Amino acid sequence: xxxxxxxxxxxxxxxxxxxxxxxxxxxxxxxxxxxxxxxxxxxxxxxxxxxxxxxxxxxxxxxxxxxxxxxxxxxxxxxxxxxxxxxxxxxxxxxxxxxxxxxxxx
Amino acid sequence: xxxxxxxxxxxxxxxxxxxxxxxxxxxxxxxxxxxxxxxxxxxxxxxxxxxxxxxxxxxxxxxxxxxxxxxxxxxxxxxxxxxxxxxxxxxxxxxxxxxxxxxxxxxxxxxxxxxxxxxxxxxxxxxxxxxxxxxxxxxxxxxxxxxxxxxxxxxxxxxxxxxxxxxxxxxxxxxxxxxxxxxxxxxxxxxxxxxxxxxxxxxx
Numbered sequence: 001x002x003x004x005x006x007x008x009x010x011x012x013x014x015x016x017x018x019x020x021x022x023x024x025x026x027x028x029x030x031x032x033x034x035x036x037x038x039x040x041x042x043x044x045x046x047x048x049x050x051x052x053x054x055x056x057x058x059x060x061x062x063x064x065x066x067x068x069x070x071x072x073x074x075x076x077x078x079x080x081x082x083x084x085x086x087x088x089x090x091x092x093x094x095x096x097x098x099x100x101x102x103x104x105x106x
Numbered sequence: 107x108x109x110x111x112x113x114x115x116x117x118x119x120x121x122x123x124x125x126x127x128x129x130x131x132x133x134x135x136x137x138x139x140x141x142x143x144x145x146x147x148x149x150x151x152x153x154x155x156x157x158x159x160x161x162x163x164x165x166x167x168x169x170x171x172x173x174x175x176x177x178x179x180x181x182x183x184x185x186x187x188x189x190x191x192x193x194x195x196x197x198x199x200x201x202x203x204x205x206x207x208x209x210x211x212x213x214x215x216x217x218x219x220x221x222x223x224x225x226x227x228x229x230x231x232x233x234x235x236x237x238x239x240x241x242x243x244x245x246x247x248x249x250x251x252x253x254x255x256x257x258x259x260x261x262x263x264x265x266x267x268x269x270x271x272x273x274x275x276x277x278x279x280x281x282x283x284x285x286x287x288x289x290x291x292x293x294x295x296x297x298x299x300x301x302x303x304x305x306x307x308x309x310x
């Protein structure tokens with residue numbers, strides 16, 4: 001795959017263990033794809049946070065397009081806020097199941 | 107409303123949300139994730155922690171801080187919704203150090219517009235907008251009538267009981283949501299009740 005078409009996958013869940021577990025599973029299925037997880041709030045509480053999502057987005061190569069998968073609706077709303085704050089990034093929020101959607105292959 | 111009253115509004119809101127935390131979560135168990143009380147209490151606790159540090163900021167900056175703190179700390183859908191509302195109040199009040207009738211009109215109109223955009227929703231869909239929207243309409247160019255505003259917030263909250271929820275997890279339940287008050291509408295009622303209390307105590 002050409003470098004300019006690289007895609008990273010970002011998994012957002014209300015629960016850190018869920019995001020991490022999904023990342024582990026999908027990384028095994030797609031070893032060549034950058035898969036990132038963002039789950040829970042600081043302190044391990046359940047929820048999603050714009051700050052935390054933004055921090056993970058900043059870890060991803062700026063050249064990579066990002067496909068975002070989320071667990072429930074409020075995660076989507078926070079993802080949309082990050083998307084609006086970073087219009088310079090190629091970012092798409094996928095209305096697809098977290099695991100099945102994340103098995104997308106390059 | 108001046109800075110000190112805005113801070114007092116937040117303190118009252120935080121206190122009421124903490125007192126009603128279990129009630130809000132219980133309402134949310136019927137139509138959502140069951141975490142609304144916990145989320146709102148955590149968000150406004152974070153606002154409390156910031157208030158002392160923000161006391162010298164201009165009113166618009168104070169609103170921006172409250173908004174971004176809620177976005178970062180609430181953890182559920184109410185975070186971006188309430189957060190956007192306060193950030194819009196902040197941008198509407200850039201030129202004012204005291205919010206009067208006209209400033210309330212413009213600020214609340216922008217807040218309502220922000221909630222509608224963020225949640226992709228409109229009034230009548232059984233959300234917190236069913237409180238914010240009629241409350242915004244109660245403000246006019248005169249000094250606000252706080253009793254009327256509190257009554258309007260209460261009426262808006264109660265009316266969500268008869269609505270079919272079209273947004274969030276409740277949308278999956280369809281007609282089953284009729285008979286349940288929207289938890290976001292209830293927390294919004296407390297927010298405006300706290301505002302009315304604060305402004306009545308402070309003599310406007």
